[in-house]
Amino acid sequence: MLHARNAERGKQARDRVPGAEEVLVADLSSMEETKALASKANAFGTFDAVIHNAGVYQVPRNAVGAEGLPLLFVVNSLAPYMLTCLMQKPERLIYLSSGMHLQGDPGLDRLPAPAHNRDSRVTYSDTKLHDVILAMAVARKWKGALANAVNPGWVPTKMGGAGAPDNLEKGFETQVWLAVSDDAEARVSGYYFHHKRQARCLPAAHDPAVQDKFLALCEQVTGVHFDESQ
């Protein structure tokens, strides 16, 4: 099952992966479309694994999503949060982070409050830290699932640019391995991986208080609740 931002990108994805069962379309800069995406996905039942991969890096200053929230935050942080909450709980969840998360703000002080969301100074690094915090929160709260974060390295994708020094294959092999492998090393939860090895993430991501603050802020902004009892 694939996901693309619009019908045209969906057709391109389908052409590249003809074996895919379906391509679901949703623009993750719209919280409403993200919610609808979760419903569409749930119509196919429970997934074995979900890779939260979509992300944006360089966006125009003050760029916002459909509901007026900062684009970086909506696509990189809130979309994986909402999809995690609203999709039926899969066996494995993989969240794409970045080495840049180390420069993120663990105090979560740059997050937009609902009332003055356009004033947020949230950075790409913040959002990639959010992805690690989310992965660690899910790992702690959903004992029956395996949740991990991945730093793919600086790889030559559209985001990474042609001059990126790391290897493109290495940029995706870890998340695929975590999604499908029966290796004992892949059947773990609550880790941050780089090139199929556990790596050190910002310690704050493991702090239950930081995780709970992040989940509460996301719930405040989206109205979507993370159900621990699932």
Ligand SMILES: NC(=O)c1ccc[n+]([C@@H]2O[C@H](COP(=O)([O-])OP(=O)(O)OC[C@H]3O[C@@H](n4cnc5c(N)ncnc54)[C@H](OP(=O)(O)O)[C@@H]3O)[C@@H](O)[C@H]2O)c1
């Ligand atoms: N490349 C790197 O060096 C690097 C390093 C560290 C972390 N990462 C992380 O790795 C993940 C994948 O990045 P990438 O390098 O593959 O970047 P990419 O080539 O730019 O791909 C990003 C993907 O996200 C999709 N996307 C962006 N905004 C969207 C929206 N509003 N709605 C739906 N889909 C949207 C893009 O769709 P379109 O193609 O239609 O735009 C694209 O498929 C990201 O989370 C990124 O933060 C990448």
